[in-house]
Amino acid sequence: MDIAVLSGLIILVMLVIMLVAGMPIAVALGVSSICAILPILNFEATVVTGAQRIFSGISVFSLLAIPFFILAGNIMNKGGIAVRLINLAKLVTGRAPGALAQTNVVANMLFGSISGSGTAAASAMGSIIGPIEKEEGYDPNFSAAANIATAPTGLLIPPSNVMITFSLVSGGTSVAALFMAGYVPGFLWGLACMLVIYVLAKKKGYQSTSRFTGKEALQVLLQAIPCLLLIVIVIGGIIFGIFTATEGSVVAVVYSLILSLFFYKSIKLKELPQLFKESAEMTGIIIFLIGVSSIMSWVMAFTGIPTAISDGLLGLTNNKFIILLIINILLLVVGTFMDMTPACLIFTPIFLPVCAALGMNTIHFGIMMIFNLCIGTITPPVGTTLFVGVRVGNVKIETVFKQLLIYFAAIFIVLLLVTYIPQISLWLPGLMGYV
Template sequence: MDIAVTSGLIILVLLLIMLVAGVPIAAALAVSSVCAILPVLNFEAAVVTGAQRIFSGISIFSLLAIPFFILAGNIMNKGGIAIRLINLAKLVTGRTPGALAQTNVIANMLFGAISGSGTAAASAMGSIIGPVEEEEGYDPNFSAAANIATAPTGLLIPPSNVMITFSLVSGGTSVAALFMAGYIPGLLWGLACMLVIYMLAKKFGYRSKTKFEAKEKLSILFQALPCLLLIIIVIGGIIFGIFTATEGSVVAVVYSLILSLFFYKSIRFKDLPQIFRESARMTGIIVFLIGVSAIMSWVMAFTGLPTAISRGLLGLTDNKFVILFIINIILLFVGTFMDMTPACLIFTPIFLPVCTALGMNTVHFGIMLIFNLCIGTITPPVGTTLFVGVKVGKVRIETVFKQLLIYFAAIFLVLLLVTYIPLLSLWLPGLMGYV
């Protein structure tokens, strides 16, 4: 049997067994990767090389952006940002049908982009907007479905840690290009869901009763402006080359600290140690995952597994549209069982060679992959954002999932557009000269 096929089967079988047995994903990745190389190298060489790959995989300067963006997100999650963004979103939606649910969508896009977490967006926005929607007669399942369906949009709208992870594992794809590429797909996801909300709200007669006076509008804008400036300063600085993504992450931390401590005064100095601990814990998990995934990437390259998979897929058909559709189906399936970071680390080196062989731009492929994995965060059985949204909305998963089906249809349609129309991902990066 070909060594690539043998190694691929070893990785697949061992990975599945260990994941079913409840072994942590990082340990499962490391063990299955080392075992997959044993037919070629002896045990001692495999273990020593694996250890070296872990250290080389995390000894990358640009990787520092991840812990700093995580820290900035945690500071802003606890820094009074949510309510100010919600009030701003209320101004935008006005009194359109389902205005409160529409507010939830816009607030999710803004807060998710600032915090870099779909789960944080679902929790913060659902807990604040949900009770208000219930007071105005909204069905809790309708409210929860709107919140859950749009919480992942902030993972596509930068800054996004998963984009930085993809940049590293794909061999240094421009982070600025990926950031710019995520805007239109993320906005299309949100707009598609807003259209669904509009149609359902008209059917059920959901209309907002909130009306702001001119003075209130100015106050809301003044309070929300500093939050929006974070996105403008950080993303603008990266896009225009004022600083790198890593330096931009540090700017985000300093800005969010000043904003939360001195402007909003919503956190105190004594809260910071806990925020630092939470950020360090999350960083440790992600960085270790990246390190052990370097072993798998090396094993794949050494055995020629990506090339074998590429030949296999291209051997099925030479139709680009069919191959991309198959890859989407696989990624959607994977996303339902695996968190975004490990899925990105595992499947980027597998499918990237296939897509580049089809003439697909790496940035375009990255957005397609991340879009698929974002959907996985709101689908069972491992959809963390789905479960958080259900808990915050105080609804049952089986009832809210029925409401989510129409949102899934809209989101899948956007996914197909993003897959088959490269301009949606590449127009903004091209405009800025990145692709």
């Protein structure tokens, strides 16, 4: 049997068995990778090389951005940002049909991009807007579906940790270019869901009667500007070369601390140690996962697994559209049972060579992959954002999932547009000179 096929089967079988058995994914990745290389190298050489790969995998300066963006997100989550962004979103959506649900979408896009977390957006926005929607006669399943369907948009709209992870595993793709590339797909996702809400709300008769006076609108805008400035300062600084993504993450922490401690006064100094602890725990999980995945990347490169898969897919057909459709389907399936970071770490080295052979830009591929994996966060059985949204909305998963189907249809249409129209992802990076 070909060594690439043998190693691939060992990794696949062991990984599935260990994940089904409840093994932590980092451990499952490391053990399956080491077992896959044992037919070629002796045990001592395998263990020593594996340890070296873990160390070299996390000894990357750009990875420092991840703990700081996590910390900044945690500070903003508890810093009174959500209410101000919701008020701004209300101002934007006005009195459109289903205005409160439309507000939820805009707020998810804003808050998700600031916090860098779809689950945080679903939790914060659902818990605040949900009760208001219920008071105005909205069906709780309708409200929860709108919240869940749009919570992942903030993972596409920068700053986004998964984009930093993709940059690392893809061989150094520009983080700034990836950040720029995520804006249009993220906004299209949100707009598609807003169109669905418009149609459904029109049918159900959900019409808002609230209206802001000129003075109230100005007050809402002034209160939200400091929150929005975080995105402007961090992303603007990275794009215009004032600082790197890593330095930008530190700026985000300092800015969010000043905003929460002194401007909004929504966090007390005694609460900071707990925030630091939570951020450190989350960082440790992600960084260890990245380190262990370096073993798998090395094993796959050493045994030629990506080349074998690439040859196999390209051998099926030479039609670029069909191959990209197959990759999308595979990524959608992967996203249903695997979190975004490990999925990105595992499947980028497998599918990137295939897409490169088709002439696909690495930035375009990264956005397509992240878009697919974002969908996985709102689909069972492992959709963390789905379960958070269901819990916050106090609804049953089987009833809300029926309502989500029409949103999935709209999101899949956007996914196909992102896949087959490269300029959707590449227009902004090209405008900024990254492509």
